[in-house]
Amino acid sequence: MLEGEAFARITVRGEARRWSVNRIITIGREFGSGGRELGKRLAEKLGIAYYDKEILVAIAKKTDFAVDYVQQILSRRPELYFPITVGQSFYPIVDPILEQNNTVYSEQSRIITDMAKKSDCIIVGRCADYILKDMHPLRLFVYAEMDFKMDRCRLRAKEHEDLTDRKLTQQIKRIDKNRASYYQFYTGRKWGDKLNYDLCINTSYIPIKEAVDGIAKIFS
């Protein structure tokens, strides 16, 4: 495929646009906001592929790491005193943990790009909006008020049921802080900053089902 052929949408001054090979949606999401549910429902509605855990499994297969270990690597910012985006260092990087992080990130980028080239799809998390930026995906960010996220966590997962409000808030904040650090480390961008997305949806007041109908309308 020629460079440029995979471009999904080109918008000029918000009026004209061109669809090409594949249409991609990426979803960034705060923990507990319902971003995954929104992604799944949207994929069902549009009849296109949905990738989330599948990416972990594919990375594990390629790198010979266990799926759980891949997940662990992907949920934390690599420990390093300067971001890799700074460019070449004069000395080879020998930190084995960082090497693993970078291997996983590179493999993830390759897999996500392959998936996006293969068919229309929705990809949740994993810096996909940045990795696929040349394919101009529709970039969603799903967020919500803390009260809403706490309620949702308690309803959906047994392990959150008995946590105090304070503990649960801390947990939600910690997970999002890790996501933000990871995103910032590999993209140089601020996670959740609305300028990095095309549409930001607050699920506290917009029911997911209705958001899905609206986004499907925009995407069609």
Add this chain to the structure above:
Amino acid sequence: MLEGEAFARITVRGEARRWSVNRIITIGREFGSGGRELGKRLAEKLGIAYYDKEILVAIAKKTDFAVDYVQQILSRRPELYFPITVGQSFYPIVDPILEQNNTVYSEQSRIITDMAKKSDCIIVGRCADYILKDMHPLRLFVYAEMDFKMDRCRLRAKEHEDLTDRKLTQQIKRIDKNRASYYQFYTGRKWGDKLNYDLCINTSYIPIKEAVDGIAKIFS
């Protein structure tokens, strides 16, 4: 009307909701992002009232200020060393300019509330999301990348045609800075912070017509 009767939408955990008397949409927007066009088209599509300049005219009528003067007052943050939301001061405020600002703001709040009680409507700017918070409006924020806003300004208004990129950027930033200060002064909230809105739309890549179709779907 009883307190609570005017509540437009109540969402519980994003699943259940109740529509009551009137359905309101408020639109905050960056200068040049196309927020007004989006509001007008959305009002047409939904067949509901659209209020923007009408509010200025109504305020002018009530306060005996000229429409242009009201607009001038509303586009700048009042000069004051502490926000009025801090509470009662021990001394009466005697600054006549601030008095005028507060008179206009109070009148504006009353007019906006009356309009929202009268029928379904869309209100652009003017802290309407905050003024009508007890009516649970659908709160939109429309924004865009600077390049897009510059193109749009040049296309739409003769006076921007001959400005250098630098001058035009400065002008756009200045107008938005004033909007942010005004909003912060009267609401105590951060203008453009996505947590204050239900849906944030980046018009750089989502054409306004398509955004309107999507939002109408969510709102119906």
